[in-house]
Amino acid sequence: MGELFAEILRWFTTGEHWSGPDGVPAQVGTHLVYSVVATVIAALIALPIGLLIGHTGRGAFLAINLSGFGRALPSFGVVILAFQLSGLSLVPIYLALVLLAVPVMVTNTYAGMAAVDHDVRDAARGVGLTGWQVLWQVEVPLAFPLILAGVRIATIQVVATATIAAYLGFGGLGRYVFDGLAQRDLAQALAGAVLLAVVAIALDQALRALQKPLTPRGLRRSNR
Amino acid sequence: MISFDAVNKRFDDGTTAVHELDLEVPEGEITVLVGSSGCGKTTTLRMVNRMLDATSGVIRIDGRDVREIAGSTLRRDIGYVIQQSGLFPHRTVADNIATVPKLLGWDKKRVRDRVEELMATVGLAADLGRRYPHQLSGGQQQRVGVARALAADPPILLMDEPFGAVDPVVRALLQDELLRLQAELRKTIVFVTHDIDEAVKLGDRIAVFRTGGHLVQFSTPAQLLTHPVDEFVADFLGAERGLKLLSLATLEDVPVRPTTTAREADESGGDEWVLVLSDQDTPLGWRSSSDRALIPAHGLSGGDSLLAGLDATVSSPTGLAVRVDAAGRYVGVSDQRAINESATRFRSEVLVP
Amino acid sequence: MKWSWIPDHAGDLVTITLLHLRMTGTAVFFGLLVALPLGLLAYRVPRLKSVVLGVSSLLFTIPSVALFTLLLPLTGLTPTTVVVGLTVYTLVVLVRNTVEGLESVPPKVAEAARAMGYDRVRTLVTVELPLALPVIMAGLRIATVMTISLVSVGLVIGQGALGQLFVDGFQRDFGVPIIAGIVITLLLALVADALLVGVQRVLTPWHRTGR
Numbered sequence: 147m148g149e150l151f152a153e154i155l156r157w158f159t160t161g162e163h164w165s166g167p168d169g170v171p172a173q174v175g176t177h178l179v180y181s182v183v184a185t186v187i188a189a190l191i192a193l194p195i196g197l198l199i200g201h202t203g204r205g206a207f208l209a210i211n212l213s214g215f216g217r218a219l220p221s222f223g224v225v226i227l228a229f230q231l232s233g234l235s236l237v238p239i240y241l242a243l244v245l246l247a248v249p250v251m252v253t254n255t256y257a258g259m260a261a262v263d264h265d266v267r268d269a270a271r272g273v274g275l276t277g278w279q280v281l282w283q284v285e286v287p288l289a290f291p292l293i294l295a296g297v298r299i300a301t302i303q304v305v306a307t308a309t310i311a312a313y314l315g316f317g318g319l320g321r322y323v324f325d326g327l328a329q330r331d332l333a334q335a336l337a338g339a340v341l342l343a344v345v346a347i348a349l350d351q352a353l354r355a356l357q358k359p360l361t362p363r364g365l366r367r368s369n370r
Numbered sequence: 371m372i373s374f375d376a377v378n379k380r381f382d383d384g385t386t387a388v389h390e391l392d393l394e395v396p397e398g399e400i401t402v403l404v405g406s407s408g409c410g411k412t413t414t415l416r417m418v419n420r421m422l423d424a425t426s427g428v429i430r431i432d433g434r435d436v437r438e439i440a441g442s443t444l445r446r447d448i449g450y451v452i453q454q455s456g457l458f459p460h461r462t463v464a465d466n467i468a469t470v471p472k473l474l475g476w477d478k479k480r481v482r483d484r485v486e487e488l489m490a491t492v493g494l495a496a497d498l499g500r501r502y503p504h505q506l507s508g509g510q511q512q513r514v515g516v517a518r519a520l521a522a523d524p525p526i527l528l529m530d531e532p533f534g535a536v537d538p539v540v541r542a543l544l545q546d547e548l549l550r551l552q553a554e555l556r557k558t559i560v561f562v563t564h565d566i567d568e569a570v571k572l573g574d575r576i577a578v579f580r581t582g583g584h585l586v587q588f589s590t591p592a593q594l595l596t597h598p599v600d601e602f603v604a605d606f607l608g609a610e611r612g613l614k615l616l617s618l619a620t621l622e623d624v625p626v627r628p629t630t631t632a633r634e635a636d637e638s639g640g641d642e643w644v645l646v647l648s649d650q651d652t653p654l655g656w657r658s659s660s661d662r663a664l665i666p667a668h669g670l671s672g673g674d675s676l677l678a679g680l681d682a683t684v685s686s687p688t689g690l691a692v693r694v695d696a697a698g699r700y701v702g703v704s705d706q707r708a709i710n711e712s713a714t715r716f717r718s719e720v721l722v723p
Numbered sequence: 724m725k726w727s728w729i730p731d732h733a734g735d736l737v738t739i740t741l742l743h744l745r746m747t748g749t750a751v752f753f754g755l756l757v758a759l760p761l762g763l764l765a766y767r768v769p770r771l772k773s774v775v776l777g778v779s780s781l782l783f784t785i786p787s788v789a790l791f792t793l794l795l796p797l798t799g800l801t802p803t804t805v806v807v808g809l810t811v812y813t814l815v816v817l818v819r820n821t822v823e824g825l826e827s828v829p830p831k832v833a834e835a836a837r838a839m840g841y842d843r844v845r846t847l848v849t850v851e852l853p854l855a856l857p858v859i860m861a862g863l864r865i866a867t868v869m870t871i872s873l874v875s876v877g878l879v880i881g882q883g884a885l886g887q888l889f890v891d892g893f894q895r896d897f898g899v900p901i902i903a904g905i906v907i908t909l910l911l912a913l914v915a916d917a918l919l920v921g922v923q924r925v926l927t928p929w930h931r932t933g934r
Contacts, residue, residue, distance in 0.1 A: 214916070
């Protein structure tokens with residue numbers, strides 16, 4: 147065990163692992179590009195749907211159950227299938243990642259909207275805000291913490307699933323894991339796993355840190 | 371003036387909330403819609419500012435069909451106060467009050483001045499403006515709700531059980547302040563409550579609704595208490611109708627006579643009860659020689675109700691209500707018989723319409 | 724596409740489906756076994772709560788590929804590695820829901836039980852836990868569905884059960900096994916979820932009339 151640990155340490159301290167197109171910075175960058183592009187596209191699709199369902203109250207059943215469906219979908223299977231059916235390129239991988247990130251964001255956005263106090267919404271309409279103004283001035287700010295939580299969960303999920311890109315011959319942090327396993331180089335695989343875990347945790351923490359300053363001040367109950 | 375002309379409201383699930391309603395809400399008065407839950411009073415209120423639209427019939431404000439006006443435009447000219455106040459939790463108190471003025475595009479300075487003025491009007495300290503709603507007490511939140519509704523000085527105010535969620539002491543205070551504000555502002559107020567005492571206290575006119583959205587009686591509080599149209603209304607008014615009536619008449623015309631008074635420092639003489647006054651002539655309480663303890667007495671002015679007078683005579687050891695002037699200085703006492711005579715006179719005035 | 728592949732391999736499909744179920748069941752069972760006492764402890768000891776929930780959410784953030792790989796030195800390229808990893812995720816969901824469930828019990832109810840002479844343990848077992856059950860069951864449903872879909876990530880170390888169908892289809896450039904794997908996974912999730920809803924209805928009869 148101690149020996150393995152030393153080997154992993156050696157891997158991390160080897161200079162050539164940190165430079166060039168296969169180096170750690172490049173692979174972290176590639177992985178983040180996959181994840182961020184897929185999450186942003188998914189958010190552009192999911193958030194309007196969630197807001198629409200939340201504002202009108204129509205389609206609530208769909209919004210509530212979508213995340214369950216998303217959870218049940220075997221993500222690697224979906225990515226591999228998309229890749230195999232439509233042309234062995236990055237595009238189907240992106241499509242699959244987007245597909246997997248949409249449900250949880252729709253559900254959370256809807257949940258945030260549904261949690262807006264009925265009286266507050268009623269009063270907003272009652273003092274003369276139009277439907278559009280109610281949405282942007284009242285509902286969205288109040289639902290924001292949950293919407294953001296949905297984006298965060300989706301991001302982490304996409305980061306995890308994006309490792310499959312390496313399995314299919316592309317880059318990203320899955321590269322070290324799959325190469326390590328294929329070459330029976332356990333140290334490399336473990337180093338890759340550590341990197342993957344660190345990147346995911348760091349991203350999660352960064353998004354959590356963003357959550358607080360982006361929450362409207364009146365909703366931060368702690369400053370009572 | 372708001373008028374309802376043969377208004378019906380049926381919901382999609384088939385329930386009739388309002389049935390063939392004809393009602394004229396007079397300008398500059400408080401009209402209270404009262405009834406048990408599910409009687410259609412809130413639905414009636416919400417049709418005025420088109421939070422709901424009538425299934426049939428016409429609602430007019432100053433002769434104009436409300437359905438000719440876009441909902442949000444209409445609502446900016448009508449104040450709206452609901453239970454729990456419905457304040458925006460993500461906006462400061464000042465921003466909450468400024469909602470409608472900002473919608474109407476007032477300039478910043480005008481908005482700020484108006485907010486400041488309104489906070490004073492509803493009795494909120496200016497420094498609360500920067501707080502968030504959850505940092506205020508229930509009573510304070512309700513005041514903010516009223517201030518927000520008054521912000522653009524709308525001629526009409528709709529209030530849906532605005533004081534339903536605050537404790538009785540604060541509720542009484544808020545009711546008194548609403549009456550004080552109304553004496554000044556003379557808005558056309560439609561007020562929904564299920565509490566008949568609140569209705570009698572606040573209403574210039576009361577509309578009693580029965581389940582199924584039927585308006586059963588629409589009259590002044592005094593008429594309602596003396597002439598309930600049927601058993602249902604009589605039941606709804608409750609057991610103490612007579613006493614409620616007394617709450618509508620004042621002590622103004624009840625004769626005052628003198629009684630023995632003493633200063634706090636005086637030694638009292640005989641066995642008689644004496645009324646102890648402070649150096650400023652405000653009544654402190656009753657004292658007898660056999661018992662040095664002071665039984666507190668609260669002075670009543672001409673504006674207080676006959677009910678309060680009667681209550682004072684019953685709870686005083688001498689059977690006398692202590693009377694004071696507007697400044698709270700002692701002027702004399704009234705006995706139970708004098709109050710009873712006034713009550714009888716008042717009753718006969720109401721009985722002969 | 725040659726759909727006949729499916730009937731031709733019916734026997735194999737049944738075998739790996741059963742394997743898939745066994746791996747899921749084991750992970751959820753051990754997850755529940757650890758999560759319940761841990762959740763109770765976290766609920767009772769507030770200082771422990773933030774630690775337990777903090778560590779949980781940290782573990783949950785680790786991608787499954789990384790977690791399975793990190794377990795390799797301990798359990799090697801075996802189904803156990805996948806099961807242990809999935810137990811960790813199950814545990815995280817269940818601990819959180821156990822704490823949330825217990826916290827959702829109105830304090831007045833527990834207080835009333837204590838006022839009538841129940842001791843702490845009795846209150847916990849006969850009042851608080853049953854009332855927390857809907858939230859705990861919701862967690863169990865999430866954990867089960869999630870585990871069913873995550874088993875296939877085990878393909879990374881050659882232990883993906885139904886996930887091996889994805890590898891098979893990919894290597895032979897043949898879509899049918901991949902589709903079969905996805906569809907069976909979805910069906911398993913659907914059936915398991917429906918079963919758990921049934922269990923919950925039996926366990927919490929007071930909820931049935933409450934709607």
